[in-house]
Amino acid sequence: LAKTTQPISMDSYEGQEVNITCSHNNIATNDYITWYQQFPSQGPRFIIQGYKTKVTNEVASLFIPADRKSSTLSLPRVSLSDTAVYYCLVGDKQRNNAGNMLTFGGGTRLMVKP
């Protein structure tokens, strides 16, 4: 199972771009990378998912290098409301099993300051 490692915490200021990197050295061929955001006392919210290269949606971009051993979530121009915990999950979404696709662990606590 691909174990993920993220920084425990990060600080930023409003209007800055924030990049959170997740390491997953033993990612498997069929594994996808999924990021969630969680606010206190709320359920995690899906942000973005990717397999390789770059994925972009209305809230974030996900950069995945060719070796796929890491990925970077990029949040453009953060605001105070982006203060949350961000989780990187890696797993085979087709199997959707109790591997790391379902395991939330060691997220990054992002604090955005005015």
Add this chain to the structure above:
Amino acid sequence: AAGVIQSPRHLIKEKRETATLKCYPIPRHDTVYWYQQGPGQDPQFLISFYEKMQSDKGSIPDRFSAQQFSDYHSELNMSSLELGDSALYFCASSPRGSGELFFGEGSRLTVL
């Protein structure tokens, strides 16, 4: 858009009592997941169901059981409650194979 609905939102129980949490997934989502999140902790996967059959099992205590019904709603039954069971319990649903979980607002269980 319809979201995952959980009930009750708040529940207070005494030690050794029983509690039941309910989850109504998003329509046409065939997979349901249960998570437990203690104070200051990450969400812990408990159990999941696909098409009314148990799909995967995580760190669910033997005192807990769950099932998914014919209308796809799911219930998490917790017996012999302990103080340590006090937590937020999240239900999530997804279409099989999407890898994208949609979470409900959670049920906060307090065991006194």
